[in-house]
Amino acid sequence: MAALPALVMICACASGGDATSSTTAAPTTAAPTTTQPIKPSGSITIYSGRSESLVKALYEQFTADTGITVSARYGDSGALAAQILTEGKASPADVFFAQDAGALGAVAKAKLFSSLPASQLDKVAKTYRSADGMWTGVSGRVRVVLIDPAQVATPPATIDEVLDAKWKGKVGFAPSNASWQSFVTALRVTRGDAAAAEWLKRFAANTPKAYQGNGAVRDGVNAGEVALGLVNHYYLYEKIAKEGADKVTARNAFMTPGDVGGLVNVAGVGIMTSGRNRGAALAFSEYLLSDKAQKFFAEKTFEYPLVGGGAPAVGLPSLADLKPPTIDLSDLDSIAITQELLSKAGLLTK
């Protein structure tokens, strides 16, 4: 079942080169297009915090569908935000497509985004976009606890249960991963800095195992090195897609509704005031919110579509069922303070 997306993904990975090379990853199950015929044309420059191997095929499809050519500059979302802040109003970017809300919030704060039309904003639930309409989430990822069923009979249902002494030395996490740091930021936002510090202190006392990245955490859980792993939901499905369901024993445990451990992070998009092709830029954001793109995220990157009606990949509980905690994503831009907290707890660096 998972073999087909896997194959497509590998093709997407391998098809490097410039934007003119032909699309190799045409979606095999194209949904009926609901977007209107789009008039804008020309080209746009996208600062893409989302990595090339994930979204390049989508950009190519956008060009094929709209005739608007895309020149994409890939980079770390944070570095791209820093670049945009430095470029200011002279930025050559038309669109900023970022991996997380923090980077979008920073650019919005510098007043470098122009607001999105209500027609686009209304497609996305308020939780997943900026209150002032400067950017919107496009796809979501859920924090989960990945478990090794061989070691875990009853998975933790809240993030506090992870602190239980029985998991001492058996929890894996990726200290430098942005999603983990976003979760800690959410913890700070919902419970206050002191309580967050206390949680981190107890977490550290449980001697968790630090991995290089979320992928390494996942592999560690799957190999039984640790019992639990604090990761995003899609790492599991990536591995299944790549190696086959029979090779993967680890399972996702979703948190109790409302628990901060089940935070939803979003990847999102904003339109630059500096852009010289606003029409085409808006066509791009419109496209990201279209059924076609939403389906792409669900099937190719195993993320949650954020536009009403978009169903997640097969086997995933819907966002409506998960009832993630309600947190204003714009509040998650204080990662610097989070890092200081992590550093004090001895969880960031060694």
Added chain:
Amino acid sequence: MPPSQRPPVSLVAPAVVVALVAIAPVIYLVDRAASSGWNVAWREIAQQRTIDLVARSLTITVMATILCVVVGVCAAVLVTRTDLRGAKIWRVILALPLAVPTYLAAYAWVSARPSLAGIDGATLVLVACCYPYVFLPVCAALQRIDRASEEVARASGRSGLSVIWHITLPQVRTAVASGALLVALYVLSDFGAVGTMRFESFTWVIFGAYNAGFNPSRAAVLSLVLVAIALGVTLAEMRARGRSSYRLGAGASRSGFAFRLGRKQIGATLFLTVVTAVAIGMPVGSLVKWLVRSTGQQTDWTDLRRAAFNSFTLALIAALVTLAVAIPAGVLAARHQSVTSRVVERATYVSHALPGIVIGIAVVHLGIRLLRPLYQRTPLLIAAYVVIFLPLAVGTVRAAFEQCPPRLEEVARSLGRTRRRALWQVAARLSAPGLAAGTALTFLAAMKELPATLLLHPTGTDTLATRLWTHTSVSDYSGAAPYAAALMLLAALPTAVLGWLSGRLVGDG
């Protein structure tokens, strides 16, 4: 009598311009830091956390530098001054770690031994990747010094070790100091090793200020502290360098006798083998592992070829331009010792301690305002490379010209050559091996550079380093493997040339 003539304007003017370009990022940082108000800046600097960071960065810098000096000097003595078996091959092998980017080496180590994360692992990786900065100049210097003094000392009954310590090494002090300077500046600026090893140094926090804090002003303030440390380091190097002296004899040095290793032959070989295993064996081993795993995936050869071509071309242009730009400052430093020449030379060094992302952001700031048509085009990217790697070239140009006696240029002038032609026809020719070494060094460094490349590369022009990042950023190490292999192979070529050049003498033809 040293040439005390006032340096010609045609030399000083370009050197000063180059120095100004080199410190342009620092000027930007001052401006940026000031924009948030000096009070804010001062509070940032004065807080305990910043002071801790200074201590941490100094600790790793001092540790890595000392270890690089120990490893580099020992290795250099072994391959140039003893009857070590296979010395010529060792000389090339020992230069090779320069081809390994620190982020790759660090990843290889930390995946194999997660417990290494932290200062131990970061130091290990930095020493493994940087000791050639000491090894190469010291090899070259050892090759040049007059053997007579060693022979006299030997004849007076000193043991081989005592002669090396008391007679040989003091004569290569300048080379050791300049190599150590490059190591120290590199360690201060490195993110690849400390980032992967999660050691919270200045660069870690500066990257964080950009990437997580979205606070370029804070990054600027912290970067200025780094600049201050770098200034301190360069001053320390000037102290350690002492008075430079060079052989005036026109003939080639005699090849001196070698110290017999005897039973220590095995120990020496073991030492070099361990160094090589740590510095090259480990990263190459991981690479092979990834490559084997990636055999299932199909490699896009066209893309690989294109990225390799881009890497090669950009790095070559960067190396040649950097060399050309470095010549006035290097010649000035070698031939006209004065306050001006010293300030100019040191100015080119300061930016080397800044992480690539800081230089990149500075060039973004200046480029988009002053050189808008060139923004995110090749010339501006090359300019950033020049600023970052200038010290590598200035140092080698300086050393190369110092070895070429000024007398020769004077004779050429009395035979009807203008100053510039004499410099070109005599000094530049004689310095060719040194200049080639400088070019190779810059080429290597430019090829491995990532943060500034990501910010400034022309859209659509991917390099091996950026393609490597494309894959590693999503933990696709198998997909990254072919690019990593191509990068290290392409880099290994000039590195081998470097090792070979370190054995060549001035004027060998």
Added chain:
Amino acid sequence: MGSGLSIEGVHKRFGALQVLQGVDLNVEAATLTAVLGPSGCGKTTLLRIIAGFEQADDGRLVVDGTNIATLPPELRHVGVVPQEGALFPHLDVGRNVGFGIPKRGRSARVAECLELVGLAGFEAARPAELSGGQQQRVAVARALAPRPAVLLLDEPFAALDTNLRAQVRSDIADAVRASGTTTVLVTHDRDEALSLADHVAVMLHGRVLQVATPIDLYRHPVSSEVALFVGEAFLVPGYNDAGASSSPFGDVRVHGPVGDVLLVIRPEQVVLSSSGTFATITGVSYFGHDCLVEMVLADGSTVATRVAGHRSPAVGSTVHVLIDGVVSSVVR
């Protein structure tokens, strides 16, 4: 060729140090003038100023009626042979010698110059393959090849072995003379200066004190300082009264200033004889072919002389000494 060099009032200061304080020197066309002085007297600075490697603070350098003092080195037509030759190590001998001459007729001129210095056929040799003396010869050939108006030799023999030096020295002097080039040789070696040069300029403390032919210089120094610098001498007070003076040796013939003077007595003028002043031998240094004999006179003054080896006297013996020839006087 055929032009002389006139150095007029050249001054040079390095920081607080006045190195040249008004040097005047006239070098006649097609002659070899040696500038003789101890190290630190400013002679190398003077040479570097003539070559244009340093700028004089003041003064003129006239060649062929033209002041060249402000020209860059490459326009002066001044050839230089530095210490140790300074051959270009990356060029073979032929290309070293041909470095300063136009392509046309180069190989012929190179061959000619190499022959002049006794190295015909060495074009393809690398500098590193040559002995020190050969390197110096090539350096001279290289300097002569463009037919410079003036040739400057900067202690060119200092680095050579003693037994090699005399041969190289005379060969090079012959070559230079044969080329007819106006030549300035800078040296601290008085034997070299006296034996090679047509004129010797004695330079002390940044000034030229005397210029003369070697014979005149030796016989008639203008001051005690010059007298002592150009050769061994004993200075004894005397009174020159129209060419005669009393001395510890009795009356001697004197050339030079009159009145209260210092008499300059060269060791070779002191001869052991059957008559004359009594002297007691205090020491003998034996060299085989000759020996240096030290003695004390009746009035307590000490002198020395050289005598043939087989005439070596015994220490403690008493001898008679005479002064042979005219002694020079210098102002006291």
